[in-house]
Amino acid sequence: MEKNLKTQTNKTAVTEQHSAPQEQFGYLKPYGKVLGNDVFTFHRPNTEELLNTLRSFPEPVYWFTSAGYLYVPAMQGFIAENKQRMYVFSEEPVSGFKDILNVKMEELENRLKMISAQNAMILISCNTEDEERYDELIGELIKRLKQQ
Numbered sequence: 001m002e003k004n005l006k007t008q009t010n011k012t013a014v015t016e017q018h019s020a021p022q023e024q025f026g027y028l029k030p031y032g033k034v035l036g037n038d039v040f041t042f043h044r045p046n047t048e049e050l051l052n053t054l055r056s057f058p059e060p061v062y063w064f065t066s067a068g069y070l071y072v073p074a075m076q077g078f079i080a081e082n083k084q085r086m087y088v089f090s091e092e093p094v095s096g097f098k099d100i101l102n103v104k105m106e107e108l109e110n111r112l113k114m115i116s117a118q119n120a121m122i123l124i125s126c127n128t129e130d131e132e133r134y135d136e137l138i139g140e141l142i143k144r145l146k147q148q
Helices: 002-022 047-056 067-071 073-085 105-114 131-146
Strands: 028-034 037-042 061-066 086-089 101-103 121-124
Touching: 028 131, 037 047, 037 131, 047 073, 061 067, 061 073, 067 073, 067 086, 073 086, 101 105, 105 131
Parallel strands: 037 121, 061 086, 061 121, 086 101
Antiparallel strands: 028 037
């Protein structure tokens, strides 16, 4: 019986070990310096973690995000104070946020180049159904930009 329990525990540990690296959402992921700025991704954070992270970064902070975070009441103060450095992944203007720039995922590289060499903090977050695809695209983009 004890041997059977150990075998089951070992199988569980091996399964968790193999699945853990695939879980990358909900964690702040640093990429280091990219075009003279510090770049991070933070997919599906809870609102409090996201807000604390954004407020803890030294200025200037550029935030690229999906539109869903704009409607969270706890984010309104930060958004009002920082809308000039916010970008929303959206094909068209987001209702109620005309001052915030929209950016398509395909335009992210150009936007990052436009704000290069500012020693800024750049946070890219996403909470849409496309987040896994976005994470892959962003990872490839950052890898390419780091080589420039």
